[in-house]
Amino acid sequence: MSDQTAVPASDDTDTTDVLLAKRGPARWFVVAIPYLWLLIFFLAPFLIVFKLSLSEIAVAIPPYVPTFDLTDGALEMWGKIKQLSFENYIWLTSDALYIRSYVSSLIVAVVSTCLILLVGYPVAYGMTRAPKAWRPTLVMLVILPFWTSFLIRVYAWIGILKKEGLLNQFLMNVGVISDPLTILNTNIAVYIGMVYSYLPFMILPLYASLEKMDESLLEAAADLGSPPGRAFWQITFPLSIPGVVAGSFLCFIPIVGEFVIPDLLGGSETLMIGKTLWVEFFSNRDWPVASAVAIILLLVLVIPIVLFQNSLAKQGEAD
Amino acid sequence: MRKGLSPFNVVSITVGFLFLYLPILLLVIYSFNESRLVTVWAGFSTKWYGALLENQGLMDAAWVTIKVALISASASTVLGTLAALTLVRYGRFPGRTLFSGMVYAPLVMPDVILGLSLLLMFVAINLDRGFWTIIIAHITFGMCYVAVVVQSRLLSFDRDLEEAALDLGCPPFKVFFQITLPIILPSVIAGWMLAFTLSLDDLVIASFATGPGATTLPMKIYSQVRLGVTPEINAVCTILIALVTIGVIATSLITKRQEVSRQRAAQMAEQ
Numbered sequence: 001m002s003d004q005t006a007v008p009a010s011d012d013t014d015t016t017d018v019l020l021a022k023r024g025p026a027r028w029f030v031v032a033i034p035y036l037w038l039l040i041f042f043l044a045p046f047l048i049v050f051k052l053s054l055s056e057i058a059v060a061i062p063p064y065v066p067t068f069d070l071t072d073g074a075l076e077m078w079g080k081i082k083q084l085s086f087e088n089y090i091w092l093t094s095d096a097l098y099i100r101s102y103v104s105s106l107i108v109a110v111v112s113t114c115l116i117l118l119v120g121y122p123v124a125y126g127m128t129r130a131p132k133a134w135r136p137t138l139v140m141l142v143i144l145p146f147w148t149s150f151l152i153r154v155y156a157w158i159g160i161l162k163k164e165g166l167l168n169q170f171l172m173n174v175g176v177i178s179d180p181l182t183i184l185n186t187n188i189a190v191y192i193g194m195v196y197s198y199l200p201f202m203i204l205p206l207y208a209s210l211e212k213m214d215e216s217l218l219e220a221a222a223d224l225g226s227p228p229g230r231a232f233w234q235i236t237f238p239l240s241i242p243g244v245v246a247g248s249f250l251c252f253i254p255i256v257g258e259f260v261i262p263d264l265l266g267g268s269e270t271l272m273i274g275k276t277l278w279v280e281f282f283s284n285r286d287w288p289v290a291s292a293v294a295i296i297l298l299l300v301l302v303i304p305i306v307l308f309q310n311s312l313a314k315q316g317e318a319d
Numbered sequence: 320m321r322k323g324l325s326p327f328n329v330v331s332i333t334v335g336f337l338f339l340y341l342p343i344l345l346l347v348i349y350s351f352n353e354s355r356l357v358t359v360w361a362g363f364s365t366k367w368y369g370a371l372l373e374n375q376g377l378m379d380a381a382w383v384t385i386k387v388a389l390i391s392a393s394a395s396t397v398l399g400t401l402a403a404l405t406l407v408r409y410g411r412f413p414g415r416t417l418f419s420g421m422v423y424a425p426l427v428m429p430d431v432i433l434g435l436s437l438l439l440m441f442v443a444i445n446l447d448r449g450f451w452t453i454i455i456a457h458i459t460f461g462m463c464y465v466a467v468v469v470q471s472r473l474l475s476f477d478r479d480l481e482e483a484a485l486d487l488g489c490p491p492f493k494v495f496f497q498i499t500l501p502i503i504l505p506s507v508i509a510g511w512m513l514a515f516t517l518s519l520d521d522l523v524i525a526s527f528a529t530g531p532g533a534t535t536l537p538m539k540i541y542s543q544v545r546l547g548v549t550p551e552i553n554a555v556c557t558i559l560i561a562l563v564t565i566g567v568i569a570t571s572l573i574t575k576r577q578e579v580s581r582q583r584a585a586q587m588a589e590q
Contacts (some may be wrong), residue, residue: 031409031418034402034462038421041459045436048443123335126328138332140571145339147563151521151544152535152556156342159349159548166345199339203345249427250362259428259523264544274431291439294432301429309423 028225046298051089053291064288088292097247098276098293102300105273108187108262112194113248116202120145120247124206125236128213139207146200154193154264159191161265185267193261197255202247209243210236242311249308271296343560349551367554377539378557383450384519384536391457392515398458400503406466407473425463433460434527441528448530456481456528457518464517465510467555472506505574511575517561 055064082092092098145153160166161184168180183189211235221231259274266272273293281290324332328557350368354361373379402422409415426431437456441448480502484494500507522537529535543552 022376027409030401031405031412034398034422034466035403035414035418037398037400037459037462038418041437041440041455042421042425045440048439049432049436052439065559119335119338122331126324126335129324129328130332131323140574142339144341144564144567147516147567148560149537149556149563151520151522151540152346152559153342155540155544155548155552155556156346158437158544159553160342160345162548176470196338197341198337201334242416253427254429257431259429259431260541274429277435287439290435294435297429298432305424305427308427309420 032112049291049294052083052288053295055288055291056087057286057288078223085096088288089296091289092296094290097271098273101273101276102296105197105256105258106300108190108194108272111254112191112198112255113252115191115195116251117244117248120199120206121203121244123199124203124243127203128208128210135211139204142200142203150197151260153197154260157189157193157196157265158184161192184265185233187266187270189265189267190262190270194255194258194263197261198251201250205246205250206240206243209240209246212241245311246308249304249311251306253304253308256298256301330415346553347557347560350550350557352550352553355550357375367550368558370551371554371558374551376534377536380534380536380539381531381555382427385486387450387453387457387525387535388515388518391461391518394454394458394513395461395465395514396507396511399462399514400469400507402462402466403469403473406470407476422463425460430521430523432534434524437524438527447577449526449533452528452530452534453525453535456524457514460524461514461517464513465507468510469506470501476502505577508584508588509574510568512566516566519559519563 052064055065085249123142127135127142130138158165162168163180163182163184165184167183168177171177173181183192217235217239218231221235222228225236257274258272259278262270262272262275263278266275274297277293277297278288280293320498349360351363351365352360353364353366402418406419406422434456437452437459437506438448441452446452476499480498484498485491489497520537521535522541525535526538528543536559540552540555543549
């Protein structure tokens, strides 16, 4: 596939051409290095996952057959290709665990994304109302937790949510409850973790689209007698839709494959596909089934990912 | 029309930021707790920080993590900047769609898939897994983040300066290092910072890509967190939070200062 990058360079040495920087063989070095890297370490691994998902588990190292070897003859190769099967995929559809994992991952992702939108919108909206001088600081304060380790932020909630944790202590001291609540290792804890971890991903695109809004539109609406609430739903919200869409994609896609949050905050009732894949791979050591799980996860996500990339590309052109 | 903050705005900002910061704040406070029970306050103490220095396993993991992050962030920055130049400057070339797809995909791809696919690749080509395979994995996603950050700067780039230098006979290679790079430098630094912290934080991809012998700090923290909350972990986390916070604030101050001095220079040039 690298032939696409190896277009021969022209020997054009017209010094008055301002696009000179684009000529010469060096030009294609710039393209070829990152291109080759991504082909080798991003695309090729996917093809391997795909191939492996059609293989069978074996007690060997690596634990699957058939293994392809470049020293194999063509005949052997064909024999091995014939060994490939869709067994793993049939297995996935026959075992309710996997289907339930996929469905519950999607449900968790949809519900979490809605919750994040509900929490994030008022914050982003409030930020755009704040005095101009504060805004960069507020944006910085939203970004800062994003730089802090995901693992640490999830870990922080364990100390808060567990039975003898800070939340229960606080609620019991205040007298709201007399017995500690069980929150950790339930789906509620998973939702809290998701909202907490992905909130900056929603606030930032929302803020960006709300900040660009033309204030005079709201002034015009007010002059024409529109009450603020109605102006919000008829003007502000529709104009912030691109931010809502971008933020929702940025939250939804990674949440579907999330592993750390369901593993640390969730309990046995929490079924999520990222966790299932992890267990299949590290505990059951069934690499072919883990690969098939990954391929289907990818298929589930391909539509939102493509939609998201299109919206990114459109924004790139608009800029 | 309402200008300024309404009470509702003030409440939502306050609650939102409390929600974002309270858990981290509590974690930091309880790292100074005298008691081994993380949730019972028993007085101020820094003993858990001292205990960290004794914990050889943790120190080793920290050292591995820092080395991985430094090497992979630097390589990511070079590759990511090249990728950004490709996306912005090369117009349409054959395979461009595939390329931009490969740059954007890792940004949204679940970690478990990236990690699994890289591991299977390392096994298939018989590469010994460990320190260097973690670095390869981290470069692969780090470069994509750098590419996006640098790309946004390149898009708003005034190309007259480059063209002037080329007109005056400056070779393209020199133009890049003397004009293009200094102008996009803040975004390159920001990209490096991003790649560095992503590498520092990564648990899932490193767990897949590593082999026996190379354990990173997040992997160490993860295995201990599963056993329960301990003040030592709070102390490690506090140190990491402090480092990242200082780094981010320093970078933003540096880039801000550069921005200001550039604007000043531009004003002087106009006068």
